Amino acid sequence: MQNISCDRKRMEDKIVTFSKFGDTGKGGVTRLALSEADLQARAEFFRRMKTVGAEILTDDMANVYATFKGTEDLPHIAMGSHCDSVVQGGNYDGILGVLTAMEVAETIVTEKIPHRHPITVMIWTNEEGARFDPAMMSSGVITGKFDKTKMLASKDIDGITFKDALDASGYKGDEKNRMNAKDYKAFLELHIEQGPVLEAAKMDIGVVEGVVGMVNYEFQFIGQAGHAGTVPQKMRRDALLAASEAIQYLHRELDKLDDKLVYTTGRIVCSPNVHTIIPDDVKFTLDARHQDPEVVKQVVEVIRRIPSELAKCKVSYKELWSRKTVSYNNEFVDYVEKNANLYGYSNMRMYSGPGHDAQFVADMVPTTMIFVPSIGGNSHCEIEKTELDDCLKGANVLLQTLLDIDKK
Amino acid sequence: MQNISCDRKRMEDKIVTFSKFGDTGKGGVTRLALSEADLQARAEFFRRMKTVGAEILTDDMANVYATFKGTEDLPHIAMGSHCDSVVQGGNYDGILGVLTAMEVAETIVTEKIPHRHPITVMIWTNEEGARFDPAMMSSGVITGKFDKTKMLASKDIDGITFKDALDASGYKGDEKNRMNAKDYKAFLELHIEQGPVLEAAKMDIGVVEGVVGMVNYEFQFIGQAGHAGTVPQKMRRDALLAASEAIQYLHRELDKLDDKLVYTTGRIVCSPNVHTIIPDDVKFTLDARHQDPEVVKQVVEVIRRIPSELAKCKVSYKELWSRKTVSYNNEFVDYVEKNANLYGYSNMRMYSGPGHDAQFVADMVPTTMIFVPSIGGNSHCEIEKTELDDCLKGANVLLQTLLDIDKK
Numbered sequence: 001m002q003n004i005s006c007d008r009k010r011m012e013d014k015i016v017t018f019s020k021f022g023d024t025g026k027g028g029v030t031r032l033a034l035s036e037a038d039l040q041a042r043a044e045f046f047r048r049m050k051t052v053g054a055e056i057l058t059d060d061m062a063n064v065y066a067t068f069k070g071t072e073d074l075p076h077i078a079m080g081s082h083c084d085s086v087v088q089g090g091n092y093d094g095i096l097g098v099l100t101a102m103e104v105a106e107t108i109v110t111e112k113i114p115h116r117h118p119i120t121v122m123i124w125t126n127e128e129g130a131r132f133d134p135a136m137m138s139s140g141v142i143t144g145k146f147d148k149t150k151m152l153a154s155k156d157i158d159g160i161t162f163k164d165a166l167d168a169s170g171y172k173g174d175e176k177n178r179m180n181a182k183d184y185k186a187f188l189e190l191h192i193e194q195g196p197v198l199e200a201a202k203m204d205i206g207v208v209e210g211v212v213g214m215v216n217y218e219f220q221f222i223g224q225a226g227h228a229g230t231v232p233q234k235m236r237r238d239a240l241l242a243a244s245e246a247i248q249y250l251h252r253e254l255d256k257l258d259d260k261l262v263y264t265t266g267r268i269v270c271s272p273n274v275h276t277i278i279p280d281d282v283k284f285t286l287d288a289r290h291q292d293p294e295v296v297k298q299v300v301e302v303i304r305r306i307p308s309e310l311a312k313c314k315v316s317y318k319e320l321w322s323r324k325t326v327s328y329n330n331e332f333v334d335y336v337e338k339n340a341n342l343y344g345y346s347n348m349r350m351y352s353g354p355g356h357d358a359q360f361v362a363d364m365v366p367t368t369m370i371f372v373p374s375i376g377g378n379s380h381c382e383i384e385k386t387e388l389d390d391c392l393k394g395a396n397v398l399l400q401t402l403l404d405i406d407k408k
Numbered sequence: 409m410q411n412i413s414c415d416r417k418r419m420e421d422k423i424v425t426f427s428k429f430g431d432t433g434k435g436g437v438t439r440l441a442l443s444e445a446d447l448q449a450r451a452e453f454f455r456r457m458k459t460v461g462a463e464i465l466t467d468d469m470a471n472v473y474a475t476f477k478g479t480e481d482l483p484h485i486a487m488g489s490h491c492d493s494v495v496q497g498g499n500y501d502g503i504l505g506v507l508t509a510m511e512v513a514e515t516i517v518t519e520k521i522p523h524r525h526p527i528t529v530m531i532w533t534n535e536e537g538a539r540f541d542p543a544m545m546s547s548g549v550i551t552g553k554f555d556k557t558k559m560l561a562s563k564d565i566d567g568i569t570f571k572d573a574l575d576a577s578g579y580k581g582d583e584k585n586r587m588n589a590k591d592y593k594a595f596l597e598l599h600i601e602q603g604p605v606l607e608a609a610k611m612d613i614g615v616v617e618g619v620v621g622m623v624n625y626e627f628q629f630i631g632q633a634g635h636a637g638t639v640p641q642k643m644r645r646d647a648l649l650a651a652s653e654a655i656q657y658l659h660r661e662l663d664k665l666d667d668k669l670v671y672t673t674g675r676i677v678c679s680p681n682v683h684t685i686i687p688d689d690v691k692f693t694l695d696a697r698h699q700d701p702e703v704v705k706q707v708v709e710v711i712r713r714i715p716s717e718l719a720k721c722k723v724s725y726k727e728l729w730s731r732k733t734v735s736y737n738n739e740f741v742d743y744v745e746k747n748a749n750l751y752g753y754s755n756m757r758m759y760s761g762p763g764h765d766a767q768f769v770a771d772m773v774p775t776t777m778i779f780v781p782s783i784g785g786n787s788h789c790e791i792e793k794t795e796l797d798d799c800l801k802g803a804n805v806l807l808q809t810l811l812d813i814d815k816k
Contacts, residue, residue: 195638212637216683226785228672228695229620229761230603233663235785240673240692241659244652251649255641264636265648267683268676275624275675275693275728284648285683287636320683353637377634 003343004111004403006103006395012388014099017044018083019091028382029091032156033084033126033137034062034165041083041095042123042171048102049121052109058173061138061148062166064123065177068105070406072116075185077405078365079104079398080122082357086130090384092391096372097190098123100395107399115406117185124357125171132162139357142178143364181364186332186405189358190370190394192386196377197350204345204393206371207337211352211359212262213296213325214289217303219246223313225272225280239282240270242313246306250286253302258295262353263288291325291351325351326359332368332401339400345393370397411751412519412811414511414803420796422507425452426491427499436790437499440564441492441534441545442470442573449491449503450531450579456510457529460517466581469546469556470574472531473585476513478814480524483593485813486773487512487806488530490765494538498792500799504780505598506531508803515807523814525593532765533579540570547765550586551772589772594740594813597766598778598802600794604785605758612753612801614779615745619760619767620670621704621733622697625711627654631721633680633688647690648678650721654714658694661710666703670761671696699733699759733759734767740776740809747808753801778805 021044022029022037031037042064046056054066067076081097101121108115129135132154140146152163166172179187193199198206223239247265254263264287271281288299308315333349340347352359352369361367372394375385429452430437430445439445450472454464462474475484489505509529516523537543540562548554560571574580587595601607606614631647655673662671672695679689696707716723741757748755760767760777769775780802783793 193638194635195640196634196643197638197640200643214637226604227602227762227787228674229622229670229697229763230601230605230787231670231785232603232605232668233670235604235608238672240676241655244655247649247652248656260640262637262639262641264646264684264686266636266685266687267681268648268678270676273675275695276672277674278672279674287683289637354635377639379635379638 004107004113004399006107006392006399008388008392010106011103011392011395014102015091015391018095018099022085024088024382026382028088028384029085030087030089031083031085032131033128034169035131038084039169045098045102045123052106054121057177058171059142059177060172060175061141062125062169062171062173063138063142064171066121068109068119070115070117070119074117075183076118076120077186077402078120078122078179078184079188079402080124081189081191082124082127084126084128084130086128086380088382089380090382092192092384092386093194093379094127096192096386096391100190100391100398103395104399104402113403115403117406119402127357131156136355136357136360139360143360145360179361179365184365187358187361187365187367188398188401189356190372190398191356192374192379193371194354194374194379198371198373199375199377201348202346203348203373204390205340205347205397207333207340207347207349208328208352208369208371209333209349210291210325210327211355212289212291213293213323214287215296215299215322216320217286217317218320219284219286219315219317221246221282221310221313221315223278223280226278228276228278231278236278237312238278239313240279242311242315243268243282243284245310246315247284249306250302254288254299257298258290258292261288261290261295261299263299285320289353293325326362328362328368329366332366332405335401335404336368336370336397339397339404342400343393343396345397370394412515412521412807414515414800414807416796416800418514419507419511419800419803422510423499423799426503426507430493432496432790434790436496436792437493438495438497439491439493440539441536442577443539446492447577453506453510453531460514462513462529465585466579467550467585468580468583469549470533470577470579471546471550472579474529476517476527478523478525478527482525483591484526484528485594485810486528486530486587486592487596487810488532489597489599490532490535492534492536492538494536494788496790497788498790500600500792500794501602501787502535504600504794504799508598508799508806511803512807512810521811523811525814527810535765539564544763544765544768547768551768553768587769587773592773595766595769595773595775596806596809597764598780598806599764600782600787601779602762602782602787606779606781607783607785609756610754611756611781612798613748613755613805615741615748615755615757616736616760616777616779617741617757618699618733618735619763620697620699621701621731622695623704623707623730624728625694625725626728627692627694627723627725629654629690629718629721629723631686631688634686636684636686639686644686645720646686647721648687650719650723651676651690651692653718654723655692657714658710662696662707665706666698666700669696669698669703669707671707693728697761701733734770736770736776737774740774740813743809743812744776744778744805747805747812750808751801751804753805778802
């Protein structure tokens with residue numbers, strides 16, 4: 001049997017067209033949430049979705065719902081992602097999840113594929129949090145993770161509040177239009193991997209099982225400042241030496257844990273940070289992620305076992321934040337895997353390291369994600385890229401998974 | 409025989425009085441070069457030195473020379489230091505070398521101690537370099553280390569040039585008044601140790617043999633940025649991990665060298681320095697000092713032996729600057745030691761880690777230094793302190809050393 005396929009040319013046209021909204025002229029886009037560029041992308045989305053017969057609503061957070069009626073009175077099956085980017089971001093992060101959802105809907109309409117449930121193509125507002133902190137703001141509000149009043153007060157660097165931007169956007173709708181547990185049966189989000197794993201493993205599709213749990217700690221080392229030329233080595237309490245010993249300790253101990261653990265000491269602050277003064281106060285962060293809460297617990301145990309003194313400096317640490325592992329809907333995950341195999345696409349199960357709107361939605365509506373490869377693992381930069389063929393493969397798996405759910 | 413002694417009360421009065429010029433109200437002073445506070449200190453110096461009969465000249469860099477005639481037509485014996493401080497500095501660094509030189513001159517005048525050579529009490533301009541970069545500016549100019557034209561163009565943070573400040577100060581004199589090899593027989597500088605060695609060894613006097621040679625290098629580690637949540641540990645090239653391995657390497661190897669070597673990794677810069685991104689560019693500095701050029705050479709060999717790759721990151725380094733070891737006049741060093749013993753003051757020979765005007769002067773005129781203890785090794789901060797008794801002991805050794813040189 002011939003599998004249904006999305007349209008390669010139509011897919012390419014969408015990628016090219018949407019890359020113009022916020023084009024940096026250097027291969028990427030700056031398309032901050034509710035900016036002019038974002039509004040242009042939304043307008044193009046409205047135009048295209050209306051052309052193929054969608055009825056479009058927005059909710060009070062300007063999340064967009066373009067719905068294609070089903071043949072029965074059933075809850076919606078939704079799919080989509082976000083169309084905002086970071087500053088000097090790429091043409092795939094977020095937007096590809098919107099464009100593939102559009103492509104799936106266009107294919108269903110064009111090919112007259114029957115479906116029982118209403119199908120809704122979505123845009124989530126301000127996923128990146130690059131203009132208004134925090135990230136995943138609007139999925140966070142409608143799933144009760146964030147307080148809406150606080151979110152409305154969030155300001156961009158020019159002092160404009162999210163509320164102002166929302167009111168001015170023309171996309172603020174009614175709270176009753178929000179996705180909710182009663183009216184929605186499923187949510188599917190396709191996203192670029194943002195990492196090098198699929199490419200390195202030569203895989204077409206990442207079958208996403210969930211989002212890894214994480215902890216973020218800050219370590220501090222207190223020593224004694226002193227002149228580089230006067231304090232004998234044996235009398236020193238050098239906070240940077242202590243920090244470097246701690247980094248070595250963490251690598252040594254954390255490398256003994258599960259292979260899939262990822263951890264990063266990404267930020268270091270040294271005081272007074274003068275070449276002729278012994279550092280007396282150094283801080284660095286540790287970000288650690290793993291799908292298994294047991295492994296995350298082991299990470300915390302390693303942190304707790306750090307010596308209270310290193311290089312004669314006082315060692316302390318505190319948790320900055322943490323996130324529990326999110327598991328996607330098992331049945332949907334199986335569908336994604338089955339469908340990748342159905343099309344003959346190589347695939348692997350994996351967890352997402354970064355956060356996505358889907359992880360918040362998963363608490364409210366059965367959800368899963370599909371990953372496509374990122375060339376070089378690049379994301380949040382202008383050279384971010386996914387091959388057109390991989391985009392199309394992702395769209396096909398998304399289409400077939402949606403149709404499987406529709407049958408149930 | 410009763411040794412001559414300087415006057416404890418007069419010494420104390422000078423310390424208390426000069427602490428008012430630039431008083432921060434928190435125990436220290438901010439007395440930047442040629443600032444209002446510096447000019448107040450200079451005016452007080454002029455007043456006091458004129459009272460005891462000095463003839464005062466300044467040179468083209470506003471260095472001050474207060475001279476007490478000798479009984480013969482011979483070259484000058486000079487002593488002194490600087491009266492500028494860093495921001496929120498202490499009441500002893502630099503100024504104590506001026507105050508003890510004043511005290512020595514006052515004792516000679518008051519006690520009518522005969523001397524063959526003219527005795528000159530000096531203030532060097534802008535030693536700290538805290539207002540106008542570089543440090544030791546004026547001793548550097550008159551000894552030919554620095555280009556005067558460049559120095560005049562040096563700007564403070566308000567954009568005022570050193571030339572402007574010099575012209576406005578009222579202390580700019582004639583180039584012919586500069587200290588020079590022909591007219592000067594000796595230069596003596598008393599200074600606080602700025603380190604914890606004398607205090608820890610319970611020594612009253614540091615017999616300074618010279619200023620240690622130093623090298624300052626910058627290391628750089630180039631890795632690969634990536635998302636903290638997506639790049640598997642084994643695929644990472646983490647520049648901060650590489651830097652921490654390099655710090656460990658340097659400590660391990662440099663600790664094998666001579667005990668008196670001091671070295672410091674004081675400044676680290678990490679890019680992009682975001683907790684969720686693997687660092688791809690880390691730099692840190694290494695400052696290493698030792699009196700023996702052979703040991704400094706061994707340090708450079710350790711640097712050259714650093715692996716070209718650490719944690720899969722590219723390792724490079726470059727010399728930022730270096731300074732050769734300066735040896736003070738052997739005969740003068742012996743006098744200082746003899747005189748400390750003469751008074752029954754415990755003492756030890758040592759090298760200076762920090763730089764001082766005396767190290768530049770040493771290339772032109774026979775020079776030595778006397779160190780007095782710094783409580784807790786503190787300097788360049790408001791809690792910097794030397795006990796009054798130790799100041800007096802230093803002044804007595806300075807006095808006797810000057811008289812020994814005068815006899816020769």
